[in-house]
Amino acid sequence: xxxxxxxxxxxxxxxxxxxxxxxxxxxxxxxxxxxxxxxxxxxxxxxxxxxxxxxxxxxxxxxxxxxxxxxxxxxxxxxxxxxxxxxxxxxxxxxxxxxxxxxxxxxxxxxxxxxxxxxxxxxxxxxxxxxxxxxxxxxxxxxxxxxxxxxxxxxxxxxxxxxxxxxxxxxxxxxxxxxxxxxxxxxxxxxxxxxxxxxxxxxxxxxxxxxxxxxxxxxxxxxxxxxxxxxxxxxxxxxxxxxxxxxxxxxxxxxxxxxxxxxxxxxxxxxxxxxxxxxxxxxxxxxxxxxxxxxxxxxxxxxxxxxxxxxxxxxxxxxxxxxxxxxxxxxxxxxxxxxxxxxxxxxxxxxxxxxxxxxxxxxxxxxxxxxxxxxxxxxxxxxxxxxxxxxxxxxxxxxxxxxxxxxxxxxxxxxxxxxxxxxxxxxxxxxxxxxxxxxxxxxxxxxxxxxxxxxxxxxxxxxxxxxxxxxxxxxxxxxxxxxxxxxxxxxxxxxxxxxxxxxxxxxxxxxxxxxxxxxxxxxxxxxxxxxxxxxxxxxxxxxxxxxxxxxxxxxxxxxxxxxxxxxxxxxxxxxxxxxxxxxxxxxxxxxxxxxxxxxxxxxxxxxxxxxxxxxxxxxxxxxxxxxxx
Amino acid sequence: xxxxxxxxxxxxxxxxxxxxxxxxxxxxxxxxxxxxxxxxxxxxxxxxxxxxxxxxxxxxxxxxxxxxxxxxxxxxxxxxxxxxxxxxxxxxxxxxxxxxxxxxxxxxxxxxxxxxxxxxxxxxxxxxxxxxxxxxxxxxxxxxxxxxxxxxxxxxxxxxxxxxxxxxxxxxxxxxxxxxxxxxxxxxxxxxxxxxxxxxxxxxxxxxxxxxxxxxxxxxxxxxxxxxxxxxxxxxxxxxxxxxxxxxxxxxxxxxxxxxxxxxxxxxxxxxxxxxxxxxxxxxxxxxxxxxxxxxxxxxxxxxxxxxxxxxxxxxxxxxxxxxxxxxxxxxxxxxxxxxxxx
Numbered sequence: 003x004x005x006x007x008x009x010x011x012x013x014x015x016x017x018x019x020x021x022x023x024x025x026x027x028x029x030x031x032x033x034x035x036x037x038x039x040x041x042x043x044x045x046x047x048x049x050x051x052x053x054x055x056x057x058x059x060x061x062x063x064x065x066x067x068x069x070x071x072x073x074x075x076x077x078x079x080x081x082x083x084x085x086x087x088x089x090x091x092x093x094x095x096x097x098x099x100x101x102x103x104x105x106x107x108x109x110x111x112x113x114x115x116x117x118x119x120x121x122x123x124x125x126x127x128x129x130x131x132x133x134x135x136x137x138x139x140x141x142x143x144x145x146x147x148x149x150x151x152x153x154x155x156x157x158x159x160x161x162x163x164x165x166x167x168x169x170x171x172x173x174x175x176x177x178x179x180x181x182x183x184x185x186x187x188x189x190x191x192x193x194x195x196x197x198x199x200x201x202x203x204x205x206x207x208x209x210x211x212x213x214x215x216x217x218x219x220x221x222x223x224x225x226x227x228x229x230x231x232x233x234x235x236x237x238x239x240x241x242x243x244x245x246x247x248x249x250x251x252x253x254x255x256x257x258x259x260x261x262x263x264x265x266x267x268x269x270x271x272x273x274x275x276x277x278x279x280x281x282x283x284x285x286x287x288x289x290x291x292x293x294x295x296x297x298x299x300x301x302x303x304x305x306x307x308x309x310x311x312x313x314x315x316x317x318x319x320x321x322x323x324x325x326x327x328x329x330x331x332x333x334x335x336x337x338x339x340x341x342x343x344x345x346x347x348x349x350x351x352x353x354x355x356x357x358x359x360x361x362x363x364x365x366x367x368x369x370x371x372x373x374x375x376x377x378x379x380x381x382x383x384x385x386x387x388x389x390x391x392x393x394x395x396x397x398x399x400x401x402x403x404x405x406x407x408x409x410x411x412x413x414x415x416x417x418x419x420x421x422x423x424x425x426x427x428x429x430x431x432x433x434x435x436x437x438x439x440x441x442x443x444x445x446x447x448x449x450x451x452x453x454x455x456x457x458x459x460x461x462x463x464x465x466x467x468x469x470x471x472x473x474x475x476x477x478x479x480x481x482x483x484x485x486x487x488x489x490x491x492x493x494x495x496x497x498x499x500x501x502x503x504x505x506x507x508x509x510x511x512x513x514x515x516x517x518x519x520x521x522x523x524x525x526x527x528x529x530x531x532x533x534x535x536x537x538x539x540x541x542x543x544x545x546x547x548x549x550x551x552x553x554x555x556x557x558x559x560x561x562x563x564x565x566x567x568x569x570x571x572x573x574x575x576x577x578x579x580x581x582x583x584x585x586x587x588x589x590x591x592x593x594x595x596x597x598x599x600x601x602x603x604x605x606x607x608x609x610x611x612x613x614x615x616x617x618x619x620x621x622x623x624x625x626x627x628x629x630x631x
Numbered sequence: 632x633x634x635x636x637x638x639x640x641x642x643x644x645x646x647x648x649x650x651x652x653x654x655x656x657x658x659x660x661x662x663x664x665x666x667x668x669x670x671x672x673x674x675x676x677x678x679x680x681x682x683x684x685x686x687x688x689x690x691x692x693x694x695x696x697x698x699x700x701x702x703x704x705x706x707x708x709x710x711x712x713x714x715x716x717x718x719x720x721x722x723x724x725x726x727x728x729x730x731x732x733x734x735x736x737x738x739x740x741x742x743x744x745x746x747x748x749x750x751x752x753x754x755x756x757x758x759x760x761x762x763x764x765x766x767x768x769x770x771x772x773x774x775x776x777x778x779x780x781x782x783x784x785x786x787x788x789x790x791x792x793x794x795x796x797x798x799x800x801x802x803x804x805x806x807x808x809x810x811x812x813x814x815x816x817x818x819x820x821x822x823x824x825x826x827x828x829x830x831x832x833x834x835x836x837x838x839x840x841x842x843x844x845x846x847x848x849x850x851x852x853x854x855x856x857x858x859x860x861x862x863x864x865x866x867x868x869x870x871x872x873x874x875x876x877x878x879x880x881x882x883x884x885x886x887x888x889x890x891x892x893x894x895x896x897x898x899x900x901x902x903x904x905x906x907x908x909x910x911x912x913x914x915x916x917x918x919x920x921x922x923x924x925x926x927x928x929x930x931x932x933x934x935x936x937x938x939x940x941x942x943x944x945x946x947x948x949x950x951x952x953x954x955x956x957x958x959x960x961x962x963x964x965x966x967x968x969x970x971x972x973x974x
Contacts, residue, residue, distance in 0.1 A: 048965050193963060245967075254964045264959055271955055278718055299948035300958070303717055303940065308743040312710035315703065315740075319683070319714025322701055323722065327714065345704050435964065438956045473699035473715070473722055476678045481647075481694050483702025484686075493649065494694065 022081025023243055024089030025183065028106040029098030031065050031074040034176035039076025041180055041197065043430050045189045046080045047255045050245030053080040054543060056088030056616065057428045061285070061368045068122075068130040073105045082244035086396075086543035088429065090618035094186075095146075096179055098122060098153070100131035107143065115147045117182070119175070121154030149238065151222075153178055160218035164211040174215035181219025188242040191220060249434060256433040258397040258426035259289035262356065265404025266290075267300050268438070269354075270326045272405060273412045274445040276301035278320030279328045280313035285368045286424040287332045287358040310338040314355065318342060321351040322482070324448065324472035326408065330356035332424075333375045334365060340383050343417055347387045347508065349482045350460070350468045352411035352418075354404075359423040359539075361614045370614030371425035373539045374590035379419045380568050380597060386505050388512035390414070391567040393421040395542035398433040400426060403565065409444050410515055415467040421567065423589075425540045425616055446470065452477050459492035465518075466511035468492075513569050522571035527553055527560030530580030533629055536562045536606065538594050541587055541617055548622035552630075559626055564594070575602035585609050585629050587622055635723070637674025644677060645670045647697045653688060658809030658834035662756065663695055669815040673822050680723045683712040685732035688763045689756035689834070692727040706737025709744035709753070713936075716749055720937045723822075724751040730771040731761050734790050738770075745799035747936040748826045752818070755792055755829070756809075758836035759843050766839035778839075793914040793928065796829040797907070803828040804910060804929040808848050809835060813859065813926065820927045826935050847923040860913070860926040862904040865894045868922045874899030875913075875921075884912045886921060904930040 027042070029035045036057055046053050056077040065072030079089030091111040097103035099122040107116065123136055137143055138150050157178040161171045177198070184191055195213050202209035226238045256264075270277040279302060281291035295304045303325070307313035314329040321327030331339065336357045346353045359375045361367025375382075379391045390410050394400035400422055407420040449469035453461075459480040460468050471478050480492060488495035489503050525542075526549050527534075537545040542563050549561035560581065564570060578584055578598065584606045586595040592608035599606050609625040611617055645667040653659045670680070680698040684690035686705035693700025699722075703711045708726045716724050726744075733741045733755050744753070760778070761767040767780040771792060775784040793804050803824040807814040809832055821828035833844045842848075847856040858868045858875065866875035867889060876887045876898045887897045900909065910929035916922075 044963060048963060050965065050967070248967050250967050250969045252960060252964050252966050254960065254962055267958065268955060271953075276718075278714060280714065297958070298944045299951035300953045300955070303944060305713070305717060305940075307710065307713075308739055311707060312713070312740055312743070315707040315710035316714030316717070318703075319701070319711035319716075320718035321714075322711070323681075323715045323718035325718040341704050342707065349701075435959050438959065472719070473681045474679050474719055479677055479697055479699050481649075481700035481702065483684075483693070483700075484704055485702065 021243060022079060022083060022085060022089070023094070023187075023241070024077065024079045024092045025094040025096070026075055026077040026092040026106060026109070027096045027179070028073055028075040028102035029176070030067055030102065031060055031062065031072045032067060033074070033098045034173070035074045035076050035098070038176040038180045039078060040430070041194050042183055043078055043255055044197075045184060045193060046078065046187075047253065047432050048193055049187075049189055049243075050248075051080040051082060051243050052085040052246035052248065052432060053078055053255075053430070054085045054088045055079075055430045056425065058615075059369055068099055068101055068127045070101045070105055070131060073102045075102070075106055080243060082246050084246060086547050087616065087619060090620050096183070098175065098179070100127045100133050100137070103137060104131045104133065107146070110146055112145045113147065115149065116143060117149045117151060119153035120150040121152040147237075156218065156222060157215050160215050161211040164207050164214065166207070166211055170208070171211070174212050177212045177215040178219035181216040181221075182223050183219075184216075185220045185223030186238070186240055188240050191216060248432070251434045253432050253434055255430045256397050256401075257289070257428060257430045258394065258400045258422055259286075259358070259428070260293055261397050261433060262394065262400040262404050262420075262422060262427075263290050263293035263297075265401035266294070266328060266354065266408065267297055267302065268401070268441060269405040269408025270301065272441055272443045273326060273408055274443070275324075275326040275412070277303065277328060278317060278325040279304045279330070280307050280315075280317040280320070281305070281330050282307050282310045282313045282335060284310070284332045284335045286360055286427045287330050287335070287356065289427060290330045290356060290358070310335040311342060314339040314342040314353075317353055318346050318349070318351060321346075321353050322349070322473070324470070326352065326354070326412065328354045328356070330358070332358050332360050332368075333362045333378065336375065336378060337382070343389065344383050344385060344387050345484045346417040347383070347389060348484050348487070350415045352415055352470070354407045354411050354418050354420060356420045356422065358427045359421060361612070367614045369424065371423045371540065371616060372589050372612060372614065373421070373423055373541070374593065374612065375421065376538075376567065376590065376593035376597070379421055386509065388509050388568070390416060390418045390512055390515045390569065391421060392418065392565060393539045393567050394426055395539060395563060395565070397426055397429055397431045399542075399565075401433075401436070405441065410518070412446050413444060413467065413518070414465055414511060414515055415470060416512060421539060423540050448472055448475070449478065450475055458490040460487050460490050462507070466507060466514055516566075516569040516572050519566050519571055522562065522564065522574045522577055524577070525561040525563045526550060528558065529560070529577065531560060532558040532582050533626065534560045534562050534578060534581040534584045535622065535626060536564065536578070536584055536586045536594070536598065537588070538564045538567060541589065544617040544619045544622050545587055547619045548626060551619070551623060552626050557626070557630060559630070567594070567597075570601065575604075578602055578604045578606075583607065583629050585625055587611070587617060587625060589617070635676065635679065635721070638676040639674070640671045640677065642667050642671060645697050647695055649694050651695050652691060654838050656837040657688070658758070658836070659689060659692070659756065661810045662754070662814070662832060662834065663692065665814040666696070666818065669818045669822075672815070673819065675723060679721065680725070681715055682725045682727055683708045683715060684727040685729075685737055686763070687729040687732045687761070688836075689727055689729040690732060706732055706735070707740060708732070709737065709740040709749075712751055713744065713747070713749055716751060716937050717940055720750070720941060724749075726751055726753045728753065728755050730755065730757045730759060730769045730792065734792060734795065735770045741795070742799040745796055745801045745827050745829065748800070748802060748933055750825055750827070750935040750937060752821045752828045753830065755831050756834040757792055757831050758834045758840055759789070760836050760840035762836050762839055791914065792831040793829070794911070796831075797911060797914060797929065801829045801929070802826045802931055802933050803927070804914070805830045805927045806833070806923075806925045807831075808833045808844070808925065810848075811925075817926060820930065824930055825932050847918055856918075856922050858922040858924045860902045860924060860928060862902055862927065862930070865899045865901050867894055867899060876900060884916060884921070904928075907931065
C-alpha cells in the first residue's frame with residue numbers, strides 16, 4: 003500500500019519489482035466474510051496474480067452476534083510472484099465489528115491498514131467484544147493506520163431504493179466492503195456482478211441491492227481518494243498488484259475439496275470404473291460429498307449413510323460388487339471406520355479413504371487445521387494392517403494425489419488413505435487446468451473366466467494383488483470375509499503357518515507399492531548438506547518459502563517434501579543420511595518425525611505447532627536459524 | 632428380489648465343499664437346508680446371488696452356500712449389502728444376521744436398511760443369546776436370563792425384532808421357526824417381495840439357550856400355540872376351534888372360541904397382509920394369552936431404495952456428457968498466453 007507510514011513494509015516490491023499484499027476480511031459469522039473472501043479471490047485470480055487463501059471460521063454456524071468467538075475471517079495473500087502461503091501478517095485488515103478487530107488486529111503488521119465499520123462500534127458491540135473504550139477513538143491503534151467508515155450507514159443509503167428491510171439491507175454490507183476492496187486493487191467489478199445476478203436469479207431485488215452496494219463501495223473509494231477526506235490516520239489509495247509469472251495455459255481457482263473431488267472423478271475414469279462414494283456429514287470433509295453429489299453423469303453414485311461406519315461399509319460393498327468404493331471423513335469419523343478399514347485390508351478390496359484432518363483429539367477443533375492423524379493413518383488399526391498412505395500438499399496437488407490414490411487402490415487391491423487437512427480443503431489457489439489427454443489411464447481388469455488351474459480368489463499377480471471378481475460373474479462364486487484366509491484359496495484358515503504367511507503377504511504387497519512411486523526428490527536446495535527440512539502435507543508452503551529465503555541468503559538448507567507417507571520412497575533413507583541435521587516441521591507433536599526415526603534411524607528433530615493455525619514462514623525460518631547455528 | 636431369468640438347479644448346486652462348523656443339533660443346520668432347498672424352487676442363479684453376513688454363529692452361513700458370499704464385520708452387513716446392491720441392482724442379496732448382530736451392535740444399520748427399503752432378504756436368526764462369544768444374554772433375551780455376564784439374571788427388557796422392523800418402516804415382516812416345514816414358504820414370499828423382506832427365525836441354540844422357544848415351537852402342542860397366517864384366510868388355530876378377533880371397544884385383539892367351524896359367527900379376522908395396523912397387533916400379541924403369530928405378518932411393497940437411486944442418477948445425467956476436460960474447466964477461467972511473463 004502507498005501509506006503514510008513507511009517504517010516497516012515487508013511486503014513492498016522486491017528488487018525485481020515483484021510484490022505481494024496480504025488482506026484479511028474479518029466480521030461476524032453472519033456477515034458473509036467467507037463469501038466476500040471467495041469473490042475477492044476470484045477477482046484476484048482473474049487479474050492474474052498468484053494467490054493463497056486461509057479461511058478461518060468458527061465451528062458455530064451463527065454464533066451469537068458480535069461475540070469474540072463468533073468472528074469469521076478470510077485471509078488472502080496475492081502477488082506478482084509465486085505465492086505459497088496465505089501470508090504471515092496481513093497488510094490490510096477489514097474489521098466489520100469490534101470483535102473482529104479485537105481478534106485479528108494483533109496479527110496485522112505494524113503500519114498496516116485497518117478499515118473498520120465505525121457504525122458497528124456502539125456500546126453494545128464494544129461490550130460484547132470486551133472493549134472498555136472505543137478503540138477507534140482512544141488511540142490504542144496508533145501503531146497501525148486506521149480508516150473509520152460507517153459502512154453500515156453507507157450500505158443502507160446505497161440500497162434504499164430497493165425497499166429491503168433493515169436486516170436484509172445490512173446483509174449487503176459485505177458487498178459494499180468488497181466493492182471498496184475491488185477499487186483499492188483496481189479490479190474489474192463485472193465478474194462479481196455476473197456472479198450476483200446468477201446467485202440471486204430468483205430474487206432480482208436482492209441481486210440489484212447487492213450490486214448497488216458493490217458499486218457504492220467502489221464509488222466511495224474513488225470519491226474519498228479524490229477528496230482526500232481525513233477519516234483517521236489512514237488514507238485510501240489504490241494499488242495495482244500485477245500478474246504473477248506462470249506457465250502458459252488455462253487457469254481457474256480451486257479449493258482442496260474441489261480439486262480432490264475432481265481428482266477422484268478423473269481417477270475413476272482412468273481406472274475405467276464407476277464410482278461409489280459413501281459419506282457422512284462431518285466438518286471439514288463434507289464438501290467432497292457435496293461436490294461429488296452433483297456429478298452423477300460421470301458415473302458417480304453418492305450415498306449419505308446413517309453413520310461413518312455404514313459409509314465405509316457400503317463403499318466396501320460397492321467395491322466388492324465391482325465399483326470404485328470411496329469414503330471420506332475427518333479424524334473422528336476415520337476412527338469409527340477403523341474396523342471396516344481392517345476388513346478391506348483382509349478382503350483385499352480397492353478402496354480410497356479420504357481424511358480431511360482437523361484439530362483433535364475427539365471433537366477437537368472441527369474448523370481448524372492440523373496434521374495429527376498421521377499415526378492414525380499409518381498405524382491406527384488392530385492387527386498387522388498395512389495400508390498405503392498419501393498426503394496432498396495443496397489444493398492443486400490434491401488432484402494428482404487423488405488420482406494416485408485410485409491407481410494404487412485398484413492396482414494393488416488395497417484400501418489407500420489420502421490425507422488432506424482443513425486448510426487445504428477450504429483454501430483456494432490458482433490451478434493450471436490439466437490436459438486430460440495427458441493423464442495416463444490404468445484400466446482395471448476383472449477376473450471373468452475360470453482359470454485353467456481352478457478358482458483361487460487369493461492367488462497373486464506380480465504386485466501380489468489378488469484377482470478382483472465381481473458377483474454376477476458366472477462360475478466364479480466364492481466367499482470372502484474378515485476371518486484369516488487360506489493362501490490362494492481364500493477359505494477360512496486359522497492355521498499358524500498360514501497366518502504367518504498371509505500377514506507377510508499383506509505386508510509385502512503394501513511395501514511393494516514403493517516400486518511404483520517416484521524416488522524422493524529434493525524440492526529445493528542440495529541433495530546433501532547441513533540441514534534438511536522435511537515436511538508433508540499442507541506445511542509445504544511455509545517450509546518452501548522459508549527454505550527459499552535461507553537458500554537465497556546463501557545457507558546450506560534443503561527442503562524435502564514427502565507425498566508418499568506409506569510406503570515411503572525407497573531412496574528416502576539414504577537421502578536423509580546425506581544431511582548433518584534433519585528437522586521436521588509438523589502441525590502435530592512429531593508424528594512424521596517418529597516414522598522417519600523408526601524407518602531410517604535418523605536423528606530427525608521435531609518442530610511442532612498445534613494451535614489450529616498453519617505455520618508462518620517466520621516460524622520455519624526461526625527453526626532453520628536455530629538448527630544451523 | 633429382481634425379475635430374473637429362472638435357472639434350473641438342485642439342492643446340491645447350492646452346497647459348498649466347506650465343512651459346516653455349527654454345533655451338532657444347532658437350529659442353523661435346519662435353516663441352511665431350508666434355504667438350499669428353496670433356492671432351486673425360486674429358479675435362482677447362484678452366480679447372481681450374494682449372501683452378506685455380519686458376525687456371530689449365524690453369520691458363518693455364507694461359507695456354506697455355493698454363491699457369492701461376504702462375511703463382513705459385526706453388525707455391518709446391512710451397510711455392506713447396501714453398497715453391493717447400489718453398485719449392482721441386478722444381484723439377489725440375502726442378509727444373514729442374528730439378534731445381537733442386527734439389534735445390538737448393528738441396530739442402527741438395520742433400522743436404516745428397513746426405512747430405505749433396499750431390495751433384499753434379511754434373515755434374522757433369533758436365539759435370544761450370544762452363542763459365538765459363549766452365552767451372554769442378548770438384546771432379545773427375556774428379563775431374568777442368567778448368563779455369564781448376568782449371573783443374577785438380566786434386568787433389561789428385550790427388543791421385539793418384528794416390532795422393531797415394522798417401526799423402522801419395514802414393508803415385509805414374517806416369522807418362522809428353524810425346524811418348521813413352513814419355513815421355505817416364508818422364504819419364497821420374502822423373495823417374491825420387492826424391497827427389504829424382514830424374517831425373524833426362531834432358532835434353537837442347543838448349547839447356551841436350549842429349547843427357549845419350546846413353549847410354542849414344540850410339535851406336540853403346536854396346534855394350540857401357533858397361529859399360521861395366510862393372506863385371505865381367517866386367523867384360526869387349535870385345529871379350527873379358536874380364532875383371533877378384534878374387540879371393537881378396547882381396540883385389542885382377543886382369542887375367541889369357534890364353534891363348529893363357523894369362524895364368521897365368531898367374528899374372526901381374515902388376514903390381510905397389507906393391513907399395517909393389524910400387523911402391529913399380531914406382532915405385539917403376548918404369547919400365553921395368545922398363540923405365536925407365524926408366517927407372513929405384513930407384505931405391502933413400496934418402491935425400493937436402489938430403484939430410486941438409479942432413477943435419480945439417470946435423470947440427473949440425462950442429456951449431460953461426462954466430459955472430464957469440460958468439468959475441470961468449469962467456472963471462471965483465465966488464460967496465460969505464450970510469451971507472457973515467464974516462470
